[in-house]
Amino acid sequence: MSWYYIEGILIQSCYTLLIVLGLSILTGYTGMFSFGHAGFVCIGAYVSVLCTMGFGLPYWLALLIAGLTAMVFGAGLGKITLGLKGDYFCIATLGVGEAIRLIFNNLNLNLNIGGKSFILDGAKGIASIPLHTTFPIALVIVVFFLTATALLMKSKHGRNMLAVREDELAAQMCGINTFRSKMLAMCMSALYAGIAGGMLAHYFGYLQPKMFLMTKSTEYTIMVIFGGMGSITGSVLGTVLLCALPELLRAVGDWRLVFYGLAVIVIMIVRPKGLMGGKEITDLKWFKAIVRLFKGKKKEQQPPPDEGEKPGEEAQA
Amino acid sequence: MKDITFKHHDPDVVLSLWHATKRFGGLTAVGDVSFRVRKGEIYALIGPNGAGKTTIFNLITGVYSLTEGRILFNGTVIAQGENIIKDDMRETEVKPFKKKPYDIMSRGIARTFQNIRLFKSETVYNNVLTACHAEADYNIFQSLWRFKKGPKWLTKYARQEEALRQKTEELLKIMGIWQYRDMVAVNLPYGQQRKLEIARALATDPQLLLLDEPAAGMNPEETMALMQLIREIRDRFDLTVLIIEHHMDLVMNVSDRIFVLNFGKPLAEGTPAEIQSNPDVIEAYLGKEEDADGNA
Numbered sequence: 143m144s145w146y147y148i149e150g151i152l153i154q155s156c157y158t159l160l161i162v163l164g165l166s167i168l169t170g171y172t173g174m175f176s177f178g179h180a181g182f183v184c185i186g187a188y189v190s191v192l193c194t195m196g197f198g199l200p201y202w203l204a205l206l207i208a209g210l211t212a213m214v215f216g217a218g219l220g221k222i223t224l225g226l227k228g229d230y231f232c233i234a235t236l237g238v239g240e241a242i243r244l245i246f247n248n249l250n251l252n253l254n255i256g257g258k259s260f261i262l263d264g265a266k267g268i269a270s271i272p273l274h275t276t277f278p279i280a281l282v283i284v285v286f287f288l289t290a291t292a293l294l295m296k297s298k299h300g301r302n303m304l305a306v307r308e309d310e311l312a313a314q315m316c317g318i319n320t321f322r323s324k325m326l327a328m329c330m331s332a333l334y335a336g337i338a339g340g341m342l343a344h345y346f347g348y349l350q351p352k353m354f355l356m357t358k359s360t361e362y363t364i365m366v367i368f369g370g371m372g373s374i375t376g377s378v379l380g381t382v383l384l385c386a387l388p389e390l391l392r393a394v395g396d397w398r399l400v401f402y403g404l405a406v407i408v409i410m411i412v413r414p415k416g417l418m419g420g421k422e423i424t425d426l427k428w429f430k431a432i433v434r435l436f437k438g439k440k441k442e443q444q445p446p447p448d449e450g451e452k453p454g455e456e457a458q459a
Numbered sequence: 460m461k462d463i464t465f466k467h468h469d470p471d472v473v474l475s476l477w478h479a480t481k482r483f484g485g486l487t488a489v490g491d492v493s494f495r496v497r498k499g500e501i502y503a504l505i506g507p508n509g510a511g512k513t514t515i516f517n518l519i520t521g522v523y524s525l526t527e528g529r530i531l532f533n534g535t536v537i538a539q540g541e542n543i544i545k546d547d548m549r550e551t552e553v554k555p556f557k558k559k560p561y562d563i564m565s566r567g568i569a570r571t572f573q574n575i576r577l578f579k580s581e582t583v584y585n586n587v588l589t590a591c592h593a594e595a596d597y598n599i600f601q602s603l604w605r606f607k608k609g610p611k612w613l614t615k616y617a618r619q620e621e622a623l624r625q626k627t628e629e630l631l632k633i634m635g636i637w638q639y640r641d642m643v644a645v646n647l648p649y650g651q652q653r654k655l656e657i658a659r660a661l662a663t664d665p666q667l668l669l670l671d672e673p674a675a676g677m678n679p680e681e682t683m684a685l686m687q688l689i690r691e692i693r694d695r696f697d698l699t700v701l702i703i704e705h706h707m708d709l710v711m712n713v714s715d716r717i718f719v720l721n722f723g724k725p726l727a728e729g730t731p732a733e734i735q736s737n738p739d740v741i742e743a744y745l746g747k748e749e750d751a752d753g754n755a
Contacts, residue, residue: 290603297602297616298623301589308578315520315576316590317565317663326599420580 149277155385156280157341162365162381163284163291163374164334169363170371171295172327173307174224175232177359178239182212182332184246184354186339188262191271191349196253196260201274201344205283208340209333216332217325224324239359247351267350275345283341287334292374292422294330303327304372368409370416375423380416468534473498473667473699474519480527480540481514488514490723491528496667501693501700503710505734506720507743512703513573514723516669519701520570521560532667537563565593569665571656573672573703577644583655584640587627590662594626595619626662633692634658650681654688661696668692670702674709682706686713711735719743 165179186208193204223234251262262268294300302323305313313320343349361384369380387405391398413419423429475495481488489511496502504512517523518538519530525540541555564570578586597615606613631637634654639647644655653673660668673689674682686709693700704710710717711731719726719734721743727734734740 293603293605294599297620298592298595298597299599299602301585302592304581304585305578305589308581309576311522311560312572312576312578313589314560315564315570315572316659317561317569317593318589319559319561 151386151389153275153277153280153341153345155382156277156284157275157338157345158362158365158385159378159381160284160287160338160341161335161362162369162377163287164331164338165362166366166369166372166374166377167291167295167303167334168327168331169366170373170377171300171303171307172324173371174324174327175228175363176235176239176331177232177356177363178235178237178242179331179335179362180354180356180358181235181239181242182216182335183339183342183358184242184351185215186212186336187343187349187354188246188339189336190340191268191343192260194272194274194344195268196255196258198258201272205337205340209337212336212339213329213333216328219332220325220328224321224328236356236359239354240356243351243354243356246354265351267348269348271343271347271349273344273347275341280341280345283337287337288374288378291330295374299323299326307372364406367416368406370413370418370420372420373416373418373422376416376418376420379418383417463536463539465531465534465536468531469495470534471498472496473533474701475531476515476519476528477531478528479515479518479525479530481511481518481523482526487723489518489720492720492723492725493528494718494725494728496699496701498699499693499697500715501689501702501713503714503717504701504703504720505705505707505710505717506726509722510720511723512720513671515720516570516671516701516703519563519669520568521557521563524557525555532563532566532568535566537566564663567664567666568669569660569663569667570669571653571660571671571673573675575652575656577652577656577659579643579645581644582640583631583636583642583644583647584627586644586655587630587658587662588623590659591623591626593663595623630658630661633695634661634688649676653677653685657688657692661692665696665698667699667701670700670704672703672705674704674706679708682709685709689713 161179161183165176169175189211190204190208193199193207194201199207219235219238223231223238226234247265249262250264251260253260253262295303302313302318302320303326305316305318306320306323310320313323342353346353365380365384366377367380368384369376369378384402384406388398388402391401394401409417472495476493479492480490492511492515494502504515506512514523518525519532521538525538527540529536529540530538538557539555578589581589597619601612601615604613605617607617608614628637631640634657636647636651636654636658639651639655644652647655653676657668657670657673670689674685677685689700689702690713692698702710702714711734714731716729717731717734718728719737719740726743727737727740729737
């Protein structure tokens with residue numbers, strides 16, 4: 143395997159991770175299943191290409207605009223659909239995701255921007271997009287968002303989202319504005335997907351609406367569930383494994399998708415809550431042990447645990 | 460939407476229901492119920508199953524909208540039904556409305572549920588920490604940096620989060636469930652889950668606490684301990700408590716005043732002693748007394 147090939151898989155993993163991270167906020171943390179995320183990625187991809195090729199804007203600005211456009215769209219969609227419960231929300235996103243793809247499939251544009259013409263030719267898509275997405279750039283972006291998400295989820299805003307997932311009525315009864323929490327999750331999720339769309343477009347160098355089929359949306363959702371709902375570590379693991387797996391299985395030709403499906407089924411049977419089961423890497427015993435090893439001396443200064451307090455004793459009281 | 464507040468409202472009354480009626484289709488779940496809960500009081504709602512007690516809680520907390528009547532919290536209208544029934548309150552032109560549950564709850568009401576509704580797969584500690592959210596007002600961006608020292612806007616997260624954690628610890632210790640803090644809520648023993656739910660309710664700094672059958676599923680000793688606890692938290696947090704309960708021992712001992720409902724209709728109101736000797740209440744609970752011949 144050449145480095146070029148491996149780099150390709152890594153870049154793909156990076157932008158997929160960004161999408162899955164966003165979806166993890168919406169599905170894993172807030173408990174709302176979305177099957178239309180490819181739609182947001184699609185919007186991000188097209189907007190970013192319009193920015194770089196049409197308006198000649200720099201790559202980073204194009205990504206930002208792509209993300210914000212997707213976010214505005216997500217907010218609008220959220221305003222309409224966030225009142226829906228469970229399955230209904232799921233169906234609504236599914237419909238919207240497909241609708242977005244079909245719009246781009248039938249959209250014929252011939253824009254004349256400052257003398258340059260920008261042609262969007264429906265299902266034929268766009269070719270010869272500048273290849274700006276390199277592995278270092280993709281890695282920096284994804285690590286930035288990974289850190290931001292991890293920090294945010296440990297804050298009040300993340301806890302409110304979790305409360306919505308656990309029990310929406312109880313969350314409301316704690317004075318949590320559940321609509322606002324859901325809207326925040328939706329906006330962040332769309333923002334991430336939009337940016338990832340821009341990265342995707344500038345990695346492949348061409349763009350076609352059929353790159354954003356509904357199967358893509360389900361694939362992202364599978365990655366979230368595979369890694370474990372409500373776990374960022376899980377999303378990372380799920381994405382990297384499920385991105386690499388089809389490539390590793392290239393040897394078996396067309397059978398690889400069968401093996402892919404089998405692998406997902408086996409994991410869901412062995413670990414029904416996903417790989418990480420809602421836990422973060424920092425919650426794991428071996429990780430704590432390693433941290434303790436590094437901080438060896440600090441441990442001794444900590445006060446001993448409260449004496450005489452064992453779970454179970456109080457139960458009879 | 461602007462608040463409608465009554466200026467001449469008795470400041471001693473925390474919650475008042477005015478001819479509150481709730482109909483589901485043709486069924487009247489709550490019919491023409493009026494009562495006032497005074498500050499610092501433990502007020503009990505009792506009645507046979509299906510009498511509409513929990514419906515009243517749902518009306519107060521904004522889960523259901525009122526069909527008729529009006530509910531006031533500290534003199535502010537939080538729910539308004541279709542028809543305003545003329546009463547001694549000044550007539551005000553308002554359309555029917557209902558405030559959003561989170562809005563009502565953040566005004567100083569907290570509740571527990573008949574069938575416990577915890578954040579099940581979260582730890583005991585996080586359950587209470589989540590409910591403390593109202594005291595922290597850092598925004599999304601401020602939660603991305605955690606500086607302990609520096610200008611105010613940089614340290615907001617660290618300062619507020621520290622305060623939340625202290626409050627959570629204090630609440631869990633008061634309720635006696637601090638040793639369970641790292642357990643997942645759903646694995647707690649039943650009685651402790653009830654306590655956790657009360658702790659979570661207290662975390663929102665309420666003035667009025669609504670307890671929906673807090674002693675359900677508890678043995679007599681646990682019930683007595685709970686009774687003590689309810690009084691303690693009332694005094695400690697300066698609360699007004701509205702309680703639904705079936706354990707008559709608990710109700711008669713703990714409450715200052717009792718309101719009896721039967722089939723959604725008000726039956727009686729008074730002190731525990733008055734209620735115990737009220738013939739209507741005895742009839743509703745035990746059936747009509749029969750004489751030796753078997754005639755009612």
